[in-house]
Amino acid sequence: MEPKTEKTRRKPRADSIRNRELLLEAATQIFSTGGPQASLEAVARQAGVGIGTLYRHFPTREALFEAVYRHEVDQLTDLAERLAKDIEPVEALRRWLHANVRLVATKKGMIEGLQLVAHGSSELKAYSFERLTAAIALLLERGVASGELRSDISPEDLLRTLVGIFYSQGAAEWQPTALRLVDVFVDGLRRR
Amino acid sequence: MEPKTEKTRRKPRADSIRNRELLLEAATQIFSTGGPQASLEAVARQAGVGIGTLYRHFPTREALFEAVYRHEVDQLTDLAERLAKDIEPVEALRRWLHANVRLVATKKGMIEGLQLVAHGSSELKAYSFERLTAAIALLLERGVASGELRSDISPEDLLRTLVGIFYSQGAAEWQPTALRLVDVFVDGLRRR
DNA sequence: TTGATAAACGGAGGCACCCTCCGTATATAG
DNA sequence: CTATATACGGAGGGTGCCTCCGTTTATCAA
Numbered sequence: 001m002e003p004k005t006e007k008t009r010r011k012p013r014a015d016s017i018r019n020r021e022l023l024l025e026a027a028t029q030i031f032s033t034g035g036p037q038a039s040l041e042a043v044a045r046q047a048g049v050g051i052g053t054l055y056r057h058f059p060t061r062e063a064l065f066e067a068v069y070r071h072e073v074d075q076l077t078d079l080a081e082r083l084a085k086d087i088e089p090v091e092a093l094r095r096w097l098h099a100n101v102r103l104v105a106t107k108k109g110m111i112e113g114l115q116l117v118a119h120g121s122s123e124l125k126a127y128s129f130e131r132l133t134a135a136i137a138l139l140l141e142r143g144v145a146s147g148e149l150r151s152d153i154s155p156e157d158l159l160r161t162l163v164g165i166f167y168s169q170g171a172a173e174w175q176p177t178a179l180r181l182v183d184v185f186v187d188g189l190r191r192r
Numbered sequence: 193m194e195p196k197t198e199k200t201r202r203k204p205r206a207d208s209i210r211n212r213e214l215l216l217e218a219a220t221q222i223f224s225t226g227g228p229q230a231s232l233e234a235v236a237r238q239a240g241v242g243i244g245t246l247y248r249h250f251p252t253r254e255a256l257f258e259a260v261y262r263h264e265v266d267q268l269t270d271l272a273e274r275l276a277k278d279i280e281p282v283e284a285l286r287r288w289l290h291a292n293v294r295l296v297a298t299k300k301g302m303i304e305g306l307q308l309v310a311h312g313s314s315e316l317k318a319y320s321f322e323r324l325t326a327a328i329a330l331l332l333e334r335g336v337a338s339g340e341l342r343s344d345i346s347p348e349d350l351l352r353t354l355v356g357i358f359y360s361q362g363a364a365e366w367q368p369t370a371l372r373l374v375d376v377f378v379d380g381l382r383r384r
Numbered sequence: 385t386t387g388a389t390a391a392a393c394g395g396a397g398g399c400a401c402c403c404t405c406c407g408t409a410t411a412t413a414g
Numbered sequence: 415c416t417a418t419a420t421a422c423g424g425a426g427g428g429t430g431c432c433t434c435c436g437t438t439t440a441t442c443a444a
Binding site: 202204205207208211236241242243244245248 | 419421422423424
């Protein structure tokens with residue numbers, strides 16, 4: 001018999017895990033098109049599960065959004081690693097920054113995104129800040145090591161600049177501008 | 193007989209005008225507490241009119257928000273004039289900037305506010321930019337004339353700085369920080 | 385294998401909000 | 415005072431939110 005103080009736990013059910021993933025996928029999709037206030041019932045429909053299931057996995061809209069956000073941060077981290085492996089330093093950095101723009105864009109106006117982050121748990125903020133900083137550091141250091149990039153810019157500076165570029169943009173057509181600014185910035189990072 | 197080409201128009205009905213004002217007042221109140229996505233039916237209730245009346249006056253949520261925003265910009269303009277009349281230059285500027293913080297704060301997180309402005313008609317943007325710039329110019333020039341303020345800061349710079357201060361703030365407790373930053377900035381504007 | 389049962393599922397139900405439409409009321413003009 | 419242009423209110427049909435609970439199913443012990 002197991003000790004009473006520690007409740008015996010079954011292994012989590014396979015369908016539960018699968019549904020959680022389906023929901024996360026669906027949410028990313030729905031939020032991309034409909035913005036952060038899109039219908040949760042639409043998310044459930046898209047995932048092919050009942051609305052109750054959605055609420056069991058993510059009791060609030062924020063919980064769902066947070067999970068989606070975490071997921072995307074993780075993807076960016078992975079991307080950085082892949083780029084660092086396969087692509088030459090400067091181009092790798094450039095592509096990764098572009099991916100940021102795109103990701104934020106799909107989340108339909110990262111103002112909402114960032115706002116949710118700001119309102120959310122500071123644990124989440126810390127998590128993403130740390131992971132993104134690490135990803136940038138990875139890409140940056142390669143360029144510095146190869147002598148192609150200047151060495152006096154910290155990953156934190158770059159991250160903040162990125163956020164600044166997003167924020168400073170007004171409305172609708174911000175994406176091309178942001179991409180251009182990113183390119184200019186990367187050019188500026190080049191060693192003369 | 194009036195010319196046929198220009199439709200003869202009656203004077204607008206008194207109740208219509210009154211209801212419009214009641215709605216605007218109610219909306220300011222409701223949006224302050226509930227944020228920009230607050231219920232429009234609540235606005236109508238608060239104003240003591242039917243929901244249909246609200247929609248006749250403001251066909252969309254955005255139209256209502258825009259009207260509220262315009263109204264508030266006008267109020268700020270008036271305040272600037274009053275302060276310029278009654279209060280000594282530096283203090284007048286300080287108070288006016290504080291009023292900006294408060295106004296934006298009541299609109300529940302000016303992120304939403306600014307966002308709506310950004311998405312809205314650029315006519316509205318131009319309107320508010322112009323009026324606010326004019327208000328700042330009024331207050332600034334007095335201080336420069338009296339020799340208390342430095343003369344190398346333009347109204348536009350100040351407005352942008354203000355927006356920057358708002359933007360740079362994270363979540364919940366941004367208001368005290370913003371007020372403090374404004375004070376620091378005003379101090380910095382003082383002639384040494 | 386085969387129950388027993390903890391765990392997860394789906395969706396009906398109750399409520400709020402959105403927006404439209406139209407019969408009713410009334411301020412204005414003649 | 416009447417006619418009517420104008421404005422009013424709110425019912426109605428649709429959607430989304432979230433809870434609750436009867437039903438289904440994956441896991442585990444025998």
